[in-house]
Every structure is written in C-alpha cells, then in structure tokens.
Amino acid sequence: MEFSELIHTGWAQAELPRGPEALPLRGSLCVTLYHLLLSPGPASCVDLWLLLLRSVYFFEKQVASDSGTITLRCKDLRVLQLEIEGAEATLDIAPSIETNAxxxxxxxxxxxxxxxxxxxxxxxxxxxxxxxxxxxxxxxxxxxxxxxxxxxxxxx
Structure with missing residues (x-):
C-alpha cells in the first residue's frame, strides 16, 4: 500500500471557528499525510493555518445531510472544530486524519x-x-x- 492511498480527499472547503472575539477562518482545507493546512486564499490578510497530525490525540466526526464537523483534541489541550462543506467530503477526509492510521x-x-x-x-x-x-x-x-x-x- 502506498502512503498516499491513506488520503481519500486531498482538499475541501472548511471553516475553523477561532473564538468569540475573532472571525472564523474560512478557506481551502488541504490534507497531507503529515498535516492539515487551511488557506484563506491569496486575497486574505490572514495567515495560513497549519496543524501537524501527530499533535492530535483524539478525533471525532459528525455528519449532517450537507456538511460535517471534525473535532480534533490536541496534545497541547487545544480543541479544534473544522466545519466541512459536504457530508461526502467529511467522510472522505476523516480516515485521512484519524490517528489510528x-x-x-x-x-x-x-x-x-x-x-x-x-x-x-x-x-x-x-x-x-x-x-x-x-x-x-x-x-x-x-x-x-x-x-x-x-x-x-x-x-x-
């Protein structure tokens, strides 16, 4: 098996809520074998967001009819929720970032x-x-x- 076969979907549109005082970061989510990248696009003044998959210790997914949520609990005690556009994209991204891979x-x-x-x-x-x-x-x-x-x- 090739390592790249663990990635079912390489990218999707996503939103990362950043707290009550900051607007959510919305953009393209890129999934690699080692990390997640969320890029708001070239017109945005917001920086690229990066998360190493090895920093995730717990993973949970919830899927609705037209979207999904992936919750990541990190080793540094951060809890991140990615809102993914499309239920199918959520189901495809989930196995790519599950830590049991x-x-x-x-x-x-x-x-x-x-x-x-x-x-x-x-x-x-x-x-x-x-x-x-x-x-x-x-x-x-x-x-x-x-x-x-x-x-x-x-x-x-």
Whole structure:
C-alpha cells in the first residue's frame, strides 16, 4: 500500500471557528499525510493555518445531510472544530486524519535495517514489519518508508 492511498480527499472547503472575539477562518482545507493546512486564499490578510497530525490525540466526526464537523483534541489541550462543506467530503477526509492510521514499529531496534534511522519509527498501521524489512533491501542505505518531518533551521 502506498502512503498516499491513506488520503481519500486531498482538499475541501472548511471553516475553523477561532473564538468569540475573532472571525472564523474560512478557506481551502488541504490534507497531507503529515498535516492539515487551511488557506484563506491569496486575497486574505490572514495567515495560513497549519496543524501537524501527530499533535492530535483524539478525533471525532459528525455528519449532517450537507456538511460535517471534525473535532480534533490536541496534545497541547487545544480543541479544534473544522466545519466541512459536504457530508461526502467529511467522510472522505476523516480516515485521512484519524490517528489510528499509524503505528510505532521497532523493526530497526538493533539498527540492522538502516543505521541512520532511530530504533523506533512511525509507519502506516497496515504495513507490517516484514514488509518494512523487505523494502529496506531496496532502499539506498537500507532506508524504508517512515513518517518523518523535516527539521527547520533554528531562528537567529
């Protein structure tokens, strides 16, 4: 299974309520394997909103006839509700961001598959350790597909 197969719908129109004193952020929601992006569009003066999926510890969806709500409870105690246009879009986006799509594997526990990877790696739940070991034989330096996020340089 390709990692990209976990994403059923890559984007939808959404609204993110931001509290009683701020207008909701409305725009295009983009779903990737690692994060959610909400872009209000080029004409807006509001910044892009980004959420790393690994910061979500609880996920809930509610669907009505023509829309849906995805509630995300984050590890930093934030609770976010995304109002998605279209029930079908909500149902397609939900499996892409559910946290049970990933698991922790210790297939590289002794660093024998890939000396550059850590002992424990995050991989898709549907890929077993045998498949990871087989794919490491074909990757340069024993590399195999894992969930990673690039480190950004420190601010000056």
């Amino acid at each position: 990933w698991r922790l594997s210790e297939v590289n526990g002794d660093f024998s598959l890939c000396p550059r990877y850590p002992r424990a790696v995050i991989v898709p739940h549907v890929v077993d350790d045998d498949a990871l070991a087989r794919s490491a034989r074909f990757g340069q330096g024993g590399r195999f597909p894992v969930l990673s996020y690039p480190l950004l340089p420190a601010a000056p």
